[in-house]
């Protein structure tokens with residue numbers, strides 16, 4: 316996952332996609348690199364799409380053959396309901412620091428504790 320600050324026009328990317336996640340259609344607050352930044356350091360706008368935190372986390376730094384492959388992978392994972400079920404639990408495991416946390420409390424998302432959610436650069 317993100318290890319350093321990444322420089323790209325985040326707001327204009329989100330605006331271009333109308334703040335909608337390209338993978339699931341939820342409201343997007345993060346920018347996803349279609350090809351992971353750490354792989355080829357590609358900050359070109361053609362490599363950047365709007366994504367919600369959950370889809371961004373599911374994709375992680377995995378490398379896919381194409382955007383379509385990546386989108387299919389994310390949708391398959393989400394369709395399994397694994398992420399949605401976890402969201403309904405009172406305590407979830409943070410997918411970054413692996414500690415227990417309460418989803419949706421104090422800035423936490425469904426997948427990240429509040430501490431990690433505040434630290435992650437997308």
Ligand SMILES: [Zn+2]
Pocket residue numbers: 336337338339340341366367368369370371
């Ligand atoms: Zn999404």
Ligand SMILES: [Zn+2]
Pocket residue numbers: 409410411412413414427428429430431432
């Ligand atoms: Zn955490």
